[in-house]
Ligand SMILES: Nc1nc2c(ncn2[C@@H]2O[C@H](COP(=O)(O)OP(=O)(O)OP(=O)(O)O)[C@@H](O)[C@H]2O)c(=O)[nH]1
């Protein structure tokens with residue numbers, strides 16, 4: 001029998017209520033020695049808990065196995081939310097034979113006891129860690145089983161396919177080889193298409209998980225920091241009329257339509273002798289490389305110069321929005337004739353209502369991703385990597401050698417099984433659950 005574990009389920013800070021959870025075969029035995037009332041399954045019992053000199057009035061709930069989160073006997077003690085008190089209750093349980101739970105151990109037990117499928121268990125961590133509405137929505141959909149509903153059919157198709165290939169190997173005389181091979185090929189194509197669709201969805205999945213990195217670039221004094229501040233709605237970056245005011249990268253997070261935007265202000269790009277500013281400029285080049293979307297800002301009230309031209313070259317092939325700023329002043333004619341490459345051009349005044357126009361454009365790009373639709377998005381990097389390996393193996397299958405085909409399909413099935421949990425090693429499980437917070 002697994003050792004009984006104990007952990008604090010609520011965040012370690014002062015709060016109205018703090019919860020200690022005990023799970024395992026000895027949970028009830030341990031709890032009985034700590035509280036002064038008898039516990040009935042699924043009844044919230046007001047009682048006293050004592051650990052040494054410390055006493056608290058708590059609500060204790062007993063969930064009898066297998067009808068609990070972990071599938072084991074579980075006791076939840078809802079005490080007053082003082083971290084010292086909660087630690088004391090944990091200490092009490094440990095003195096009576098429990099062990100402090102490792103990160104994610106309660107959920108790991110839930111998985112091992114068949115209470116929750118692996119993809120759903122993994123989405124529990126995503127629900128807890130979600131920072132944006134889009135992330136939360138996708139994680140809760142994953143918890144409701146949409147990933148499983150996309151992956152399980154692939155797993156069963158592979159299972160059937162292997163059976164057909166093996167039947168062909170074992171009883172070649174009773175099978176019409178050509179028809180059967182054609183069937184197998186078409187079924188493999190069907191599987192490939194499903195895997196490809198899921199891999200493609202991971203691109204949007206990454207946007208949901210990591211947000212969109214929007215980097216503001218331009219030469220000094222064009223109004224990058226002004227735009228940065230008005231988009232955030234706070235005076236975060238220093239603005240002056242002196243070129244080279246921003247010398248380093250500054251970033252802040254905000255949300256557009258429930259999607260996390262990491263907005264980055266950079267040092268104006270130009271050749272410079274000032275050492276600090278030069279470092280900043282180098283970082284700006286790197287920031288362009290790491291951007292999902294570039295906001296390329298130009299001062300339209302002055303003529304274009306060689307620094308602007310250099311920036312246009314740098315961002316030519318990037319996903320970008322060109323911002324012709326300072327429209328409250330008179331625009332120089334030259335800007336209308338410039339070829340910026342792909343992307344949209346907007347004319348704004350960051351000092352006036354420019355931020356709203358830029359945000360609207362970003363919102364349009366987000367709408368294009370259709371995040372709020374009903375499609376299934378792979379947001380988990382582990383799932384994405386496994387699907388990519390599976391696709392590679394599917395592409396490498398050799399139809400001329402049936403015995404190799406069978407083992408090739410088994411490999412694909414094993415990879416998919418690592419997503420659903422039907423083929424999983426202890427090491428992978430530990431890696432998955434170590435990312436959980438303590439007490440979950
Ligand atoms: N008239 C006008 N002035 C603006 C506008 N946007 C910014 N400015 C002014 O342009 C000057 C430079 O603005 P910043 O936002 O510091 O420019 P920057 O691109 O961040 O400059 P560096 O940090 O030096 O690279 C400041 O005096 C701003 O007030 C605008 O839309 N219209």
Ligand SMILES: [Mg+2]
Nearest residue numbers: 224225245246
């Ligand atoms: Mg600046």
